[in-house]
Amino acid sequence: MPKLACVAGEPSGDLLAAPVLSALNQIPDMAGLEMYGIGGPLMQAQGFRSDWPMETLSVRGYVEALKQLPAILKIRKALVHSLLTSNRPDIFLGIDAPDFNLGVEMQLREAGIPTLHFVSPSIWAWRAGRIKKIAKAVDRMLCIFPFETEIYERAGIAATYVGHPLASDIPLQPDITGARQKLSQLMHFSPDKLAGTVVAVLPGSRASEIEFIAPVFFETMAVLANKLKGQALHFLIPVATARLRAPLETLKSQLQNQYPDIQIYLIDGQADLVLEAADVVLIASGTATLQAALWKKPMVISYKVPWLTGQIMKRQGYLPYVGLPNILCGEFVVPELLQNEATPDALAKALMAWLDHPAKVTQLQSRFAQMHETLRRPTGLLVAQAVAQEIKFKQTKATSI
Template sequence: MVAGEASGDLLAGLLLGGLRQRWPGLTGVGIGGPQMVAQGFDAWWPSERLAVRGYVEVLRHYREIVGIRHQLRQRLLQGERPDVFIGVDAPDFNLELEANLKAAGVRTVHFVCPSIWAWRPERVRKIQASADHVLCIFPFEPALLAEHGIAATYVGHPVANVVPLEPDRQAARRQLGLPEDAEVVALLPGSRGSEVDYLAHRFFEAARLMQQARQGLRFVLPAVPAQRERIGRVAREAGVADLVQLVPGQSHAVLAACDATLIASGTATLEAALFKRPMVIAYNMNWLSWQIMRRQRLQPWVGLPNILCQDFVVPELLQEEASPQRLAQAVLDWLDAPERVRALQARFTQLHHELRRDTAALATDAIEALLAR
């Protein structure tokens, strides 16, 4: 297995739990993070080595990433070949590796369909050459892949089973040491170093502006271990080290505890939707990477909640629009609109039901059928 970042590690860890129930003697090796290691996975490389986003950023790490892929391919093919290879998201890394392994006779599964319905539709040809089977987390994806002769199974979104339909806000606040009656804003600037570099300072400046406009606001930021030191340094540089509470990980507790969140575009936005929390989605990246990416978009939305709802149910502030002033005002607008929040929560509850399936069992069934063939 290969998972290339914190969200992929979470998905892979949940899948490994289902695989181990079916095959207690299963051995898992490759690239992974702490959630996978907790399931007995042997991580030859840590997943954060692949956690890079953006064309320019990838180029800076290209030689290292390609070297890791080459070493992994050689190790898998020259040693005892795996019964199946599962690439978890990270399509730029995994699809190339899967194509090489498939050509050598190894069965391949790709978990999380690349968002060919949102951007880079040409990737469908790469999927055809790479994956024997695709495990899809959104219900409309298998039919889309079937049009191109790609076998796929809808398995639901694993996080939809982890997040309760009615999150306990007060229990989460007690866990984090937050006042039960305070207004709390969660700051989630992303789990990659490049995201922290481009977004954290903007988020901290927005927090300062929000605090000036609304005394008593509390801010909490769940920092993944690999980024905690970097985030702490940016907080000190921004002069908000005393204003923003940093907690190690615990992003789900933070989302459960908050009244609203300022959040980087990515998987975490779907998690925030499952927690029924109003959000402001932001993103900023290298200018050249953004120019390339914006030309490949197929939909007007970037955030997963908006894509799945096919509407701008939450604001998106991207690139130059993601100024501290606009970010702060968009979050404050949620705090001042309880009726709007309740309508959003109803829509997110409907979405939660649509995504809730026994993901581990459905995925394991599909993998077992592939192995039987």
């Protein structure tokens, strides 16, 4: 029975990996494939066995990671020991999470286990020196952006462009009316409840992001509501995980105590539906910004981290932008307000600039449509085929010896 070990370190990785595992289950040669390691609920729904909690790895930023470092290192040591002894796989697939996975991959590759890595670390944005470590750790890099393969080929690392799975999952044309109707049903509203301006607010999927970013986002909602006083205005906030609901509920209550008329709705999950329904988006930097771009939404990207983390990241980076839509377009097509620039007044002003200039929104939607076409590939199947090909090659090689 073939064996695949896999590690996804956060919800976005779980989202990326699930279609791959689903496609593997459909490949005849992979019948009975045993899949295990570290993963989330979407992976587990495809028959994956998670031997350690994914949540322990879901941290962002240097300072934040230090707090979790002992637990993370303990898991990595136990994982590697397991994969080199009792649970030795035919192949290892790392899903993003390079700080964790590259160290695992390096040890496994040295022991003769083939390693694939799905989602390139952002060496084109910052920490370019990491490519030397990648060369030692990864047999093949599976890239989600088309410009990445050339970087790896120049460094002598095998790379394959597989597209971004979100580009296949998200339709080319959003249905705003239909999305609002679905949300109204979910929230037991009348069909016309969400008439007016809908603002999607996505402060992040990690506890640290809620701590540093969400308070500013809530204050921004108050400023924007004041600017649009008298108009039908709705703020929709998808709650990424159950443990984030309590702090978001607290922030919501505090704001509504000051502004009783403000309409804020916390919705469990449903990020895509919220984005599809929105007129404009206030969003934390990360994978969700690409989701918003694929839904063709004007947005304002923001991020806040502790001062020390921000200083380290600033010195490591060499692109002028951090948001994926801007990186992929090669220019500032949407505003980024980071750290000290992320004030409620500045964020609200940037959101109003989209609402007040529909012609600019139309131009942006055209750019995002072109991006969508470029990223649209059968990603899950392509990654699954790469995994199956490596397993089959290893099995054939073992038979011939």
